Amino acid sequence: MELNKRQTKLLEYIKTRLAESGFPPTFSEMAKAVGVKSKNAIEKMLRKLEVLGMIEREKASARGIRLLNREGDFIGAGQFAAPVVGAVAAGSPILAEENIETWVNLPTTLTHNRRDVFILKVRGTSMKDAGILDGDLVIVSPRQEVRHRDIVVALIEGEATVKRYINIDGRKYLKAENPEYKNIHPKSEWTIAGKVVGVIRNIE
Amino acid sequence: MELNKRQTKLLEYIKTRLAESGFPPTFSEMAKAVGVKSKNAIEKMLRKLEVLGMIEREKASARGIRLLNREGDFIGAGQFAAPVVGAVAAGSPILAEENIETWVNLPTTLTHNRRDVFILKVRGTSMKDAGILDGDLVIVSPRQEVRHRDIVVALIEGEATVKRYINIDGRKYLKAENPEYKNIHPKSEWTIAGKVVGVIRNIE
DNA sequence: CAGATAGGTGAACGAACGTTTACCATATAA
DNA sequence: TTATATGGTAAACGTTCGTTCACCTATCTG
Numbered sequence: 001m002e003l004n005k006r007q008t009k010l011l012e013y014i015k016t017r018l019a020e021s022g023f024p025p026t027f028s029e030m031a032k033a034v035g036v037k038s039k040n041a042i043e044k045m046l047r048k049l050e051v052l053g054m055i056e057r058e059k060a061s062a063r064g065i066r067l068l069n070r071e072g073d074f075i076g077a078g079q080f081a082a083p084v085v086g087a088v089a090a091g092s093p094i095l096a097e098e099n100i101e102t103w104v105n106l107p108t109t110l111t112h113n114r115r116d117v118f119i120l121k122v123r124g125t126s127m128k129d130a131g132i133l134d135g136d137l138v139i140v141s142p143r144q145e146v147r148h149r150d151i152v153v154a155l156i157e158g159e160a161t162v163k164r165y166i167n168i169d170g171r172k173y174l175k176a177e178n179p180e181y182k183n184i185h186p187k188s189e190w191t192i193a194g195k196v197v198g199v200i201r202n203i204e
Numbered sequence: 205m206e207l208n209k210r211q212t213k214l215l216e217y218i219k220t221r222l223a224e225s226g227f228p229p230t231f232s233e234m235a236k237a238v239g240v241k242s243k244n245a246i247e248k249m250l251r252k253l254e255v256l257g258m259i260e261r262e263k264a265s266a267r268g269i270r271l272l273n274r275e276g277d278f279i280g281a282g283q284f285a286a287p288v289v290g291a292v293a294a295g296s297p298i299l300a301e302e303n304i305e306t307w308v309n310l311p312t313t314l315t316h317n318r319r320d321v322f323i324l325k326v327r328g329t330s331m332k333d334a335g336i337l338d339g340d341l342v343i344v345s346p347r348q349e350v351r352h353r354d355i356v357v358a359l360i361e362g363e364a365t366v367k368r369y370i371n372i373d374g375r376k377y378l379k380a381e382n383p384e385y386k387n388i389h390p391k392s393e394w395t396i397a398g399k400v401v402g403v404i405r406n407i408e
Numbered sequence: 409c410a411g412a413t414a415g416g417t418g419a420a421c422g423a424a425c426g427t428t429t430a431c432c433a434t435a436t437a438a
Numbered sequence: 439t440t441a442t443a444t445g446g447t448a449a450a451c452g453t454t455c456g457t458t459c460a461c462c463t464a465t466c467t468g
Contacts, residue, residue: 006445021262022270022278023227026425038447043427045445058225062266062425062454066226074226077280079311107283107311110404131405133335151407199405200314201335203355208415230455242417247457249415266424266455 003052007045010034011054014067015080019108022077024065069103079105084119084137085160094118094155094193095142110139110198117141117197120153120160127151127162130177132199138162139198151196156186162196207256211249214238215258218271219284223312226281228269273307283309288323288341289364298322298359298397299346314343314402321345321401324357324364331355331366334381336403342366343402355400360390366400 003011013033017025027039036042046065049055056074058064066074069081085094086101095118104119111117122136130151132138140153148167153160154174163174163184174184207215217237221229231243240246250269253259260278262268270278273285289298290305299322308323315321326340334355336342344357352371357364358378367378367388378388 004445018280022260022280023267026266027427028425036446038449039426040428040448041446056226060426060453062230063227064426073313074281076222076226076282076311077278078283078309079280105282105311105313107280107309109277109309110406128335131332131335131337131340136335197407199403199407201403202314202316203401203403210415231457232455240416242419243456244418244458245416264423264456268456 003048006034006036007048010042010045011049014055014065015075018067018075018077019080024063024067026063069105071103073105075105078109079107080115082106082117082119082139084121086121092158094153094160106139110200111141112197114141114197116143118194119200120162122162126176126178126181127164128178130164132162132177132196133201135201137200137202138196139200140194141197142194144195144197146192146195153193153196154186154190155193156184156190157188160193165192207252210238210240211252214246214249215253218259218269219279222271222279222281223284228267228271230267273309275307277309279309282313283311284319286310286321286323286343288325290325296362298357298364310343314404315345316401318345318401320347322398323404324366326366330380330382330385331368332382334368336366336381336400337405339405341404341406342400343404344398345401346398348399348401350396350399357397357400358390358394359397360388360394361392364397369396 010030010033013030014024017029025033027042030042031037031039046055046057050057053072054068056066056068068074075081081103083095083100084102084104085099092099108115117139119137120140122132122134122138125134132151138153146152146165148165150165151162152165153162154165161174163176166173166175174186176183214234214237217234218228221233229237231246234246235241235243250259250261254261257276258272260270260272272278279285285307287299287304288306288308289303296303312319321343323341324344326336326338326342329338336355342357350356350369352369354369355366356369357366358369365378367380370377370379378390380387
């Protein structure tokens with residue numbers, strides 16, 4: 001069972017309404033937003049979203065809708081669900097379902113209001129001199145321009161790695177921020193999955 | 205103009221309801237929660253909260269309440285407002301009004317559901333080998349037990365500083381994580397303001 | 409003392425809001 | 439072809455919910 005276009009639009013509308021107004025919309029508002037004329041249409045769509053575990057409802061109460069992320073905990077206003085990428089299966093795009101370990105809610109204030117970021121859990125100490133340690137979560141913005149000396153997430157042979165991007169006169173390579181690691185001049189195909197725009201560390 | 209006990213309780217109730225149920229409460233729910241029998245009493249309290257800039261309302265709509273932090277942006281479900289401490293005025297407690305630069309909303313998921321944390325903006329590079337750089341925000345938990353080798357925020361002569369806490373056989377001092385800095389054996393009175401439980405960095 | 413102010417009760421009103429039922433159109437499966 | 443699921447309209451219903459008004463009671467002020 002999957003969402004059709006209008007149902008996806010409804011879910012999206014609930015998200016933005018929650019983010020922008022601080023509380024969920026009413027049936028009439030939703031009907032207007034997705035372009036249907038009957039509140040019953042909304043009722044049916046909501047039931048579907050509920051069955052699929054995307055929302056949770058409080059019956060018979062106004063605006064009684066909770067938005068859930070795929071972990072089942074709910075996404076409050078001013079937040080959005082960001083995927084946490086684990087091991088990247090060779091050849092697959094980094095954001096493929098199979099690579100997503102879990103979802104966490106982030107406040108949009110932490111990402112300059114971007115909602116298209118993902119999160120990568122850092123393994124190893126190759127960036128320790130840049131203040132990125134083993135176990136840290138890096139926030140990655142995939143659609144942002146990457147410049148010389150930015151910290152990036154690169155995909156090399158289906159392996160996601162955090163490094164500093166160096167581009168000198170068109171010579172492009174990756175630099176570790178730890179003297180014990182060598183620079184990487186990939187021979188095989190590689191791509192940049194995004195720019196690191198934030199770091200989150202949980203101590204203990 | 206200040207809040208009395210019941211009004212404070214109302215504000216607190218709105219906060220927890222928003223955190224727990226994902227949307228604001230109705231008048232009746234609020235009346236029951238703070239122990240008044242009339243919805244009009246709630247109306248008057250809400251007006252006061254509104255005048256004081258603590259909430260924002262959408263008139264004539266069910267559950268039309270937004271919770272604001274002291275910066276005027278609203279606090280969504282699953283979030284709470286944490287104070288960002290700047291320069292600490294000598295002799296004042298670290299969380300005194302005058303020391304608070306601004307407020308930011310944090311998701312409770314980042315603080316293990318603790319709501320009593322505050323944030324300190326790090327100055328200098330004395331903790332760089334612990335992955336804490338100049339400009340980083342550290343999340344500080346003031347009521348948590350501090351143990352040997354924890355990273356802490358210490359108050360020395362009215363100066364807030366982030367260091368590693370060392371306690372060997374009762375000999376207590378502070379250690380920088382940067383060879384260019386010496387250990388600190390404070391001679392004057394000093395206190396520990398809290399334990400560092402998280403780090404947030406915004407790149408760019 | 410009279411008067412203002414803050415905080416509350418209680419009831420009535422009307423609009424907002426979720427729910428339900430009957431009915432229709434279209435596509436898909438048996 | 440006949441069922442059956444899907445997605446929608448339309449209307450009616452009954453609460454829920456915010457608003458407002460009249461009135462009460464302390465407490466403080468001049």
